[in-house]
Amino acid sequence: MSGSFLPERASGRRSWTPGERLTGRLPDPAPDPSAPTIGVLALQGDVIEHVRALHRCGANVVQVRSAGDIAAVDGLVVPGGESTTIGKLLERFGLLHPLQERIAGGLPVFGTCAGMILLSDELDQDRPQPLLGGLHVRTRRNAFGGQRDSFDTRIEVDGIDGGPIDVAFIRAPRVEAVLADDVEVLAEVRGFPVVVRQGPLLAAAFHPEVTGDDRLHAAFVATVRGAAGFAPSGTAT
Amino acid sequence: MSDTNDTSTGTTRVKRGLADMLKGGVIMDVIDVEQARIAEQAGAVAVMALERVPADIRKDGGVARMSDPEMIDSIVEACSIPVMAKARIGHFVEAQVLQSLGVDYIDESEVLTPADEANHIDKWGFEVPFVCGATNLGEALRRLSEGAAMIRSKGEAGTGNVVEATRHMRSIAGMIRRLATMDEAELYVAAKELQAPIELVRECAETGRLPTVLFTAGGIATPADAAMMMQLGADGVFVGSGIFKSGDPELRARAIVEATTNFEDPAVIAKVSRGLGEAMVGIEISTLPPGEKYADRGW
Secondary structure (H helix, E strand, O other), rough: OOOOOOOOOOOOOOOOOOOOOOOOOOOOOOOOOOOEEEEOOOOOOOOOHHHHHHHHHHEEEEEEEEEHHHOOEEEEOOOOOOHHHHHHHHHHHOHHHHHHHHHHOOOEEEEHHHHHHHHOOOOOOOOOOOOOOOOOEEOOOOOOOOOOHHEEEEEOOOOOOOOOEEEOOOOOOEEEEEEOOOOOOEEOOOOOOEEEEEEEEEOOOOHHHHHOHHHHHHHHHHHHHHHOOOOOOOOOO | OOOOOOOEOHHHHHHHHHHHHOOOOEEEEEOOHHHHHHOOOOOOOOEEEOOOOOOOOOOOOOOOOOOOOHHHHHHHHOOOOOOEEOOOOHHHHHHHHHHOOOOOOOEEEEOOOOOOOOOOOOOOOOOOOOEEOOOOOHHHHHHHHHHHHHHHEOOOOOOOOOOHHHHHHHHHHHHHHOOOOOOOOHHHHHHHHHHHHHHHHHHHHHHHOOOOEEEOOOOOOOOHHHHHHHOOOOOOEEEEEEHHHOOOHHHHHHHHEEEHHOOOHHHHHHHHHHHOOOOOOOOHHHHHHOOOOOHHHOO
């Protein structure tokens, strides 16, 4: 019956991230069976920037909005956004405990800004808010001040070759205290840790995802490859 | 490892970057500390501090101005999330005052009575970022050329009627889709017709979106309203009178947050829409007296 036009609704539910709708969706790269699948927590925040950075680093990416999305991921990125909002939504949508269990089981996680706050065991504030925890640090929110004090800078990060990375600190947090010996401080600003690693957990107080410098994402993808038993990528730097 | 590097504040990147962090979220109008706490508890990504919500500005009439600095201070103190505040269109001194108070974003807003009938604020000179309203793409791009770091649809604030926000979102998104089909020669004509700089027009055509985050505002009253705006392409939602003029603000605030996150999932929207109590009483746009359509303010 070639040649006859039979109108049909497109099959499958389209899915998009805020901001993508105007263009229609950027096509995802075809899944690569030799690459790990990394989830980006997609409750609120700059999700699409992380999705693109991870694609550029050769990972398969899924957006995590419910507990059902967690099983398939080899690693997780907790994006920038508003930590109080993301924390409350983690609780309300039943993601908090399942993710805490995966983190306790060794799931590699990379958190930026709000993500660093959510990965912290403790916060330097009286007001309680839901946290994923797992990273043995005490973090202070908005530690550099309000938006007027937000800044661009370049910083050297231990273990990241190729010179300083170009980053944006936006109402950024910082680590006030390291609570265990296995936490490595990889970079500091004004005397406070802003990049820390503890085994498979990596956290940055700034946003590498908004500046297009993918070296931290590439390092995280390499960690996930190792943890999930994938061969190292030939192309990642 | 080093912490001796030069830093720069007030850059376009950190201004637009804060708006990026608000994506997928709800920004709520609040008039006091108690409402700010309710908003934060409900999961707002930011609050807009103002003395009267648009529905009351509409009711009271008279000249609407920047809020009392004391009131803004008290909300900045009480909140750990970003605080925005409104300056009148063209009132650069109100903007200077708001910057000195340390607010995180200034809304140069048509909800307040304009202070200049020709000029908007030159926003490049400020360290604090600005969000501005727009009814169409040309207006959005003119605001960006003046230095705005975030755009929102104007909608028709204080009406609880989403129809104008729908019109503005469809207008902006539709025009961007048309630009994407044009060749270079046609883009110059489009820039002329849009009364907007060719560089920004070309960027929209190439990327298929605005150069900054685009939120919706003006008339959002229900979780379904918020989700509809998200499906039309908004990056996030402002809710003004819709929350604190409703029967149960706490419940409604939470429901709108959850619907905004799950804007593609009707089952979630149905679930959170149950038993919310009364929505704000709306106003049919055609019954507004002449001169009281806020979206007509701004140029």
